[in-house]
Amino acid sequence: MPLVRPHIRTLNPTDSLEALTQLLHAAYASLAAQGWNFTAVDQSVEVTRSRLAGAQAFVAESGGRLVGTVAVRGPKPAGETYIADPPPPLYTTPGTAILSQLAVHPDCRNQGVGERLLDAAEAWARSQGHARIALDTAKPALALQQRYARRGYAPVGEVQWHGKTYASVLMLKSLSAEAAP
Template sequence: MIDIRLLQPSDSLEALTALLHTAYASLADQGWNFTAVDQSVDVTRERLAGAQGFVAEWGGRLVGTVAVRGPKPAGEAYIADPPPPLYTTPGTAILSQLAVHPDCRGLGLGEQLMDVAEAWAREQGFRQLALDTAEPATALRNRYARRGYAEVGGVQWQGKTYASVLMCKPLG
């Protein structure tokens, strides 16, 4: 049985970072250098700062994760870049680092992680949830669209080999 729970201070950020690398390897194979492809443990820690992390655990190992947080302060960097206006809009939560281990794909775990993140954002009083993904990643974009996320803009993150699409979903 897969258990989805809050990320705990006792959870290994090394194991979480390794999960991200494994989960994002197929995207790297397509030439997309998502941050999670090769981020360091320190970057994992930075990306979780101010966020609520969730993990999926199966047989004592981490097999999925997602993070969600409130809007960024306008002057705070988003990884290395200034955040797009959507990410600083009051009432907006930001979803990031959604990952499922390849051994667990096809079990609906990604959907369950998104359900948990959306529920958390709603419970915190956020009015909408935003995310970004690679513009050429049509399967990911279609997946988010099926969940009610609409494309609302774009951004070119520094050092990325692709343009990103900003997507947003109302949490009414």
């Protein structure tokens, strides 16, 4: 049975964080199989809730089921942690939004859902007055880096998060048409 084209909307307080966490686990399972212990591979519902604190989350919904998600927020205040680590300076720079937890259920990949979620997150960041948007991904995950590069994200540094089996690449995109990262 073909899926209904997913509708992109903001995460509602009535949405199930259990269902959102299960979506993250399903979407990140292929990365776990490659030996990359992204937080979303096995995070608890409490970690999902914590990662969404202060963020605007968007979801893709199809037939009443969450099939995609992304979160975006402004810069971290000084002293706030990023999961359990101090954030890199990029994540505390005024005017820089932070993108996280992009996930599309394996059943819905290659249908433009991820692009539409990124469009929503970037539009939100612009509407909040942010000049740039940043993210991090596993350094060995070349396909993910290439995907972000096609959208205008450029590598600007690296970070080693505590407990991760890989180093991460920090990527940045200018949200103005004229400037480059």
